[in-house]
Amino acid sequence: MWKWPDWCDDHGVANGWYVTRIRGCGVWGYELIVRDSRGRELGRINYLAVGYEHSARDGKRWAYQMALLEVRRSGGAAVAGTKAAGKAKCRKKCKIASGSFPSQSISATKSPYGQFYIDTTINTSRRGQQGSGRGVISWRMTNPRWGSSNSAEVSTSDVRCDTALPGRTRQVGCVNPGYIPEMVYSKTGPYPELAQHIAYAQDEKNLPGKHRTTRYLTRLTDGTKQDRNRNKACPTSRPRPTGKSCDEYPFASTWQGAATGRDGFSWRMIDEGQNRKGGNALNGFFTYNRIIEADRYLVWIKP
Incomplete structure (x- = not known):
């Protein structure tokens, strides 16, 4: 047994x-x-x-x-x-x-x-x-x-x-699609600036995806639509200070993104390396949990 x-x-x-x-x-x-x-x-x-x-x-x-x-x-x-x-x-x-x-x-x-x-x-x-x-x-x-x-x-x-x-x-x-996975970032982890931005977006701007809510993020896999989200939140016209890159929330790879969503968005210039590696971690989370098109998930920001 x-x-x-x-x-x-x-x-x-x-x-x-x-x-x-x-x-x-x-x-x-x-x-x-x-x-x-x-x-x-x-x-x-x-x-x-x-x-x-x-x-x-x-x-x-x-x-x-x-x-x-x-x-x-x-x-x-x-x-x-x-x-x-x-x-x-x-x-x-x-x-x-x-x-x-x-x-x-x-x-x-x-x-x-x-x-x-x-x-x-x-x-x-x-x-x-x-x-x-x-x-x-x-x-x-x-x-x-x-x-x-x-x-x-x-x-x-x-x-x-x-x-x-x-x-x-x-x-x-x-x-099991009935289980809602959660991506975890920490304000004291390897991507603190990324985590702080997401916490601000969830808590101060009331954007979806927060831990212990049912306002889920849903994955978007269409590359053209992802680019539209990214370009609306972080257009090339925004100056990038040295060592910084533009981070958007909700993520460009969600249907709640800047162009495809309806609840607004947040952007912030954060450490370029943290932004890139934090995005790689998110892609790893998608793969590990087999999060495909329109699958729901949440983002948990820990202290």
Whole structure:
């Protein structure tokens, strides 16, 4: 059984998914109730279903596991010998590549589980492709005394696979688009002038993209539109002191930029090296998180 991350246990039974860019986990509460022909309860098993999925930034395959953990039981013989077995299917742009959920006993010391590998069905040989899929694992409880229970199932949140990452358009990768990444700069880090300008733009000019808000920045990959943003915020007519270059916020590579956005913009002359290296760091952030056209993100300025 794959070990799910500790933060999955920290969230407890929430009956929903918590995701990072390439991992997702959730805990659901279930109960199996055994009744006689008159509807009287003979026994029950309370259990948790723990779902865990993880994808790869540089691959077309992702994985999905479901584990069933017994919490308590009552009824003795009515539930003794109960087993669980399941199967998987895919919705939207994916298919089950391999895996199984064989019949296994459930008890305080035995946790049945199923594991499946899932492939995207987008055309990975073409540039600019993307598509989302959801893995679905279903299971039933069985017992020789009473037969089979109703089926239960849990679907993952969307996993998006693409070949649309600028600069790496032939490389497929898969992420959880529901997770909003954050680019982090620090006022005491390697690009302090850049960080100070962004903090000013967010705090004093109320421009979007700030940490802990839902006023997201969205990536713009069209080079012509990026140039329009850059030229409006930092035209060549602005004098550049020696060693300085013009920094714009929101970034030229966003739909919130000076020309493509509607909320205004800020510019400032900052250290040329910090501006260049801070921009390189932003591009690395885009690549690491597979932030493609129109993907949302935030910028967190730390002290």
